[in-house]
Amino acid sequence: MTAHDPRDGEPQPKTTDRRRFLGYLLAAPTLVAAAQLGDTLLGSSRASAAVPSGPQPSDIVDLNDILTDATLATANLITVTINSDGTASFAMPRCESGQGITTSTAMLIAEELDLPVEKVHVTLADARPELMFNQATYGSNTTISTFTPFRVAAALARQRLLEAAAIELGDTVTNLTTRAGTIIAASGLSTSYASLAQKAATSVSKQVSVTLKPRSEFKVIGKPHSRVDALEAVTGRKGYAMDLAVPGAKPTLICRAPTINGTVKAVRNAAEVRAMPGITDVAVISTGVAVRGETFGQCVDAVRALKVSWGPGSVDGESDDTILAKLKAAEIPLVVPNLPPLTKTIEQVFTFYWKSNSALEPQTAVADVRDGHAEVWACMQTPIFAQQMIAQKLGLPQGAVKAHVVQGGGAFGRRMFPDVMVEAAEASQKMGKPVKLMWHRTDEFRYGRVHPMCISRVRASYLAGNVLSFEQRHTSVATDYTMALGEMITADAAKLVPLGLGNFAEYSQPVFETTANVPYNFGAVTQVLNEIFQWDTFHTGSNRNLYNPDVVTAVELMVDQLAGAMGQDPYRFRRSLLKDPRARAVLDKVAQAGRWGRPMPRGTAQGIALHTEYKGATAALVEIDARPQTSGREVRDGVTGPRVTKVVFAIDAGLPINPRGLEAQMMGGTMDAIGQVLTESLHLKHGTFLEGSWDNYFYPRQWNTPPEMQIIVMPPTTGEPGGAGEFGVAASKAATASALARATGSLPTEFPVNHNGPLAFEPLPTVPSIPQSPTDGLRYAY
Amino acid sequence: MPQHTFRLNGKPVTVDCAGDVRLLWVLRDLLGVTGPKYGCGLDVCKACTCHINGKAFNPCSVPVSQIKETDEITTIEGLPATVGKDLHPMQQAWLDFDVAQCGYCQPGQIMAAVAKVRQARAAGHEIGEADLDEIRNVCRCGTYHRIREAIKAGAKDM
Numbered sequence: 001m002t003a004h005d006p007r008d009g010e011p012q013p014k015t016t017d018r019r020r021f022l023g024y025l026l027a028a029p030t031l032v033a034a035a036q037l038g039d040t041l042l043g044s045s046r047a048s049a050a051v052p053s054g055p056q057p058s059d060i061v062d063l064n065d066i067l068t069d070a071t072l073a074t075a076n077l078i079t080v081t082i083n084s085d086g087t088a089s090f091a092m093p094r095c096e097s098g099q100g101i102t103t104s105t106a107m108l109i110a111e112e113l114d115l116p117v118e119k120v121h122v123t124l125a126d127a128r129p130e131l132m133f134n135q136a137t138y139g140s141n142t143t144i145s146t147f148t149p150f151r152v153a154a155a156l157a158r159q160r161l162l163e164a165a166a167i168e169l170g171d172t173v174t175n176l177t178t179r180a181g182t183i184i185a186a187s188g189l190s191t192s193y194a195s196l197a198q199k200a201a202t203s204v205s206k207q208v209s210v211t212l213k214p215r216s217e218f219k220v221i222g223k224p225h226s227r228v229d230a231l232e233a234v235t236g237r238k239g240y241a242m243d244l245a246v247p248g249a250k251p252t253l254i255c256r257a258p259t260i261n262g263t264v265k266a267v268r269n270a271a272e273v274r275a276m277p278g279i280t281d282v283a284v285i286s287t288g289v290a291v292r293g294e295t296f297g298q299c300v301d302a303v304r305a306l307k308v309s310w311g312p313g314s315v316d317g318e319s320d321d322t323i324l325a326k327l328k329a330a331e332i333p334l335v336v337p338n339l340p341p342l343t344k345t346i347e348q349v350f351t352f353y354w355k356s357n358s359a360l361e362p363q364t365a366v367a368d369v370r371d372g373h374a375e376v377w378a379c380m381q382t383p384i385f386a387q388q389m390i391a392q393k394l395g396l397p398q399g400a401v402k403a404h405v406v407q408g409g410g411a412f413g414r415r416m417f418p419d420v421m422v423e424a425a426e427a428s429q430k431m432g433k434p435v436k437l438m439w440h441r442t443d444e445f446r447y448g449r450v451h452p453m454c455i456s457r458v459r460a461s462y463l464a465g466n467v468l469s470f471e472q473r474h475t476s477v478a479t480d481y482t483m484a485l486g487e488m489i490t491a492d493a494a495k496l497v498p499l500g501l502g503n504f505a506e507y508s509q510p511v512f513e514t515t516a517n518v519p520y521n522f523g524a525v526t527q528v529l530n531e532i533f534q535w536d537t538f539h540t541g542s543n544r545n546l547y548n549p550d551v552v553t554a555v556e557l558m559v560d561q562l563a564g565a566m567g568q569d570p571y572r573f574r575r576s577l578l579k580d581p582r583a584r585a586v587l588d589k590v591a592q593a594g595r596w597g598r599p600m601p602r603g604t605a606q607g608i609a610l611h612t613e614y615k616g617a618t619a620a621l622v623e624i625d626a627r628p629q630t631s632g633r634e635v636r637d638g639v640t641g642p643r644v645t646k647v648v649f650a651i652d653a654g655l656p657i658n659p660r661g662l663e664a665q666m667m668g669g670t671m672d673a674i675g676q677v678l679t680e681s682l683h684l685k686h687g688t689f690l691e692g693s694w695d696n697y698f699y700p701r702q703w704n705t706p707p708e709m710q711i712i713v714m715p716p717t718t719g720e721p722g723g724a725g726e727f728g729v730a731a732s733k734a735a736t737a738s739a740l741a742r743a744t745g746s747l748p749t750e751f752p753v754n755h756n757g758p759l760a761f762e763p764l765p766t767v768p769s770i771p772q773s774p775t776d777g778l779r780y781a782y
Numbered sequence: 783m784p785q786h787t788f789r790l791n792g793k794p795v796t797v798d799c800a801g802d803v804r805l806l807w808v809l810r811d812l813l814g815v816t817g818p819k820y821g822c823g824l825d826v827c828k829a830c831t832c833h834i835n836g837k838a839f840n841p842c843s844v845p846v847s848q849i850k851e852t853d854e855i856t857t858i859e860g861l862p863a864t865v866g867k868d869l870h871p872m873q874q875a876w877l878d879f880d881v882a883q884c885g886y887c888q889p890g891q892i893m894a895a896v897a898k899v900r901q902a903r904a905a906g907h908e909i910g911e912a913d914l915d916e917i918r919n920v921c922r923c924g925t926y927h928r929i930r931e932a933i934k935a936g937a938k939d940m
Contacts, residue, residue, distance in 0.1 A: 098884025100883070229885065233882035234869075235817075235869070242819070294811065295803055295808070295811040295812065297804050297811075358922070359884070360827065361886045407884075411884075441826075664925070667924055667927055699920065699922060701920065702926055702929075705926040773843055774825050774843040775804075778839060781838060
């Protein structure tokens, strides 16, 4: 390839302005190039427009003012380092928990550096408070917010390597080309990044500008790439917080209250439990009684042996039915529109029960709190917030807390809240020893974060083939947004009085209003949220894709109803009323690839649905089999029911970075969707959730998996990447519900559809709070 | 403290601990073998799936006292050795289909897959959709479809 204009400070043609950015070379032993993360100074079109090649405009003067203080100037930068072995290193201020951002980030850096992806080592940065709002991983925002700054840092490194190579090879920078870590001169002479790593280093930090590679030259971005950690994963070498060997950090579990937010009044047999085999410590902490021992198994024994008097919890009188009544009472009334005579109206309310945010790796944190210092290791979606919460709990200054971000075994919104890290730190402080604190699986379901129960009412009116109004009232148990932007200043705003309105007014409402949408020309459209309870009454959190899996399902089911009422085909009806051509394109794609309308046996059916968010568009076509021979399949301790037999899903993500990773995210989102429609929920009864195991909480298993799945990644449309991690849920959920309605001839209005059927399991006791492990495992060997 | 001896990934090991400690904790907490993951401790999620004498089982639900001195325990770390290569064909299939996402369940999934293929063959058939439906291992990332594809492909090289 040709060098992509590495000339520093030369006037740029107007057409490349959008690709020209400022960054820094930092004083270091080997080459370190840096960019500012975020859009205040660099990376946005506003900044690039403000950074032409002539005299420096005022915002760059401001930047230079900041630069006068070397520490401040470099502290909030993200850096790509070229190592002496020719590899590149990058500590990403984001958290990898399965969504594939270590891979896509390595791809971005490899692209600009002209280095094989395998030679880019992406690690996870410790908590860096100086990054402020820029170290939180949620909202499917990583690639959107880092696409430019990560590339700027890498492009600067490459530019600097070219400058060093020009001297070494006796050529000019413009004559040089790079290929896979080698720099080649016109003469044929070459040198390598490895040999230049030190020569290209600078002893004085300085600001330089760079032009990013044009899209037409992308060789890595947009091409499918397997995960960079795949080999580690399949060999069992990939390490999680639970696998860390921090000296002295022994297994620790917590004995918890029988109801949500219940408190410890007294421990009646602490000395006796402390003397049990393997047990080293017993300590009361804010959320229960922590026990530390040689093995987790012995901690299980100890938790079960503890005799604790418990105070009441925050919701002891509440069950599903009381919550449902409160939600209905809190609905904001629909506006009665002034409609012409003969207008017809349809109205329906949908109920969505609690969904667990549990990942497969339970919450785990290693903490070592001694001598006024704390060091904590965990998978943290909001490490700065975690660091601050830990410091607050321990009574230490924030700077005395080191927070290390570890890759997670799934997150799904659960690791936005530092619950386990704070517990581990508190236990370690009280015991005076390092701990490896893990939530038992049962704790995860009973005391973990949940997507709140909610109802969604939709009323639509139509006349003569036109929809005149479409109104939605979404009413939910409060979603905790106190992790806010991952930083204490904003998190405190979320807790502001009066009555915690900060959480609702500052976060819930804006999140709802900026994510909910009706993508059709439906006349007067309103979507309004109301919430009940305080942000901390239940342990809630934004499960994958926030409100939209429920909001969109309610909308799309009503779109089907409207189409039916007007005698129109659901696909063509949607198509004719869609506002956005990108949405129409994905809809057409799934209809065509999934053969919409093909003849199917009675009891089976197709559903089709659409969802736009995250700067993109998705559509799903789902086929379901609800015939008795399928629904009635029997699986030991499992739930079968109707089976989704085929999914065709199309996504327009703007600019797909890694189509293979995108496919994986959409497949995963679809499995969430299937579970949420058919099998998966928590049941609240007298202040506690009944579920305590994956054989109670029926997240899909293989017997629920569609044998056929096709994910279609649309070609680039916008040139900018959109969000991916959460984008697979809503359209699939709506399409699954829609298919079920058609297959059974009955509109589902409660999700999952089996929630109010006979309970499919025997609930575990609440005292003791965790069950004993079975002893008959060999019986099931196969 | 009683001693327990068994074969782990081809070599004899001995541990000192109470006999009712489940094998998963012996492997993870006492021997530092972390490939088998904890996901529930209830023989439900199957994240800890290993092999005993070539058959899949879940060490979270087997007290160490039930393991005999001659029993061969294979964890994901020891799986490649069973075919004498760097990777077992099933691990290679996992790479070919880029199955893993967070990766947490995948050691258990691979151990289950290998045993499931062997079980089908012992019953006189190649692994099919009905066999795949029987696999209980939870994958919360929802990689199930790629798991199915990878097992069918990996079986061909087993």
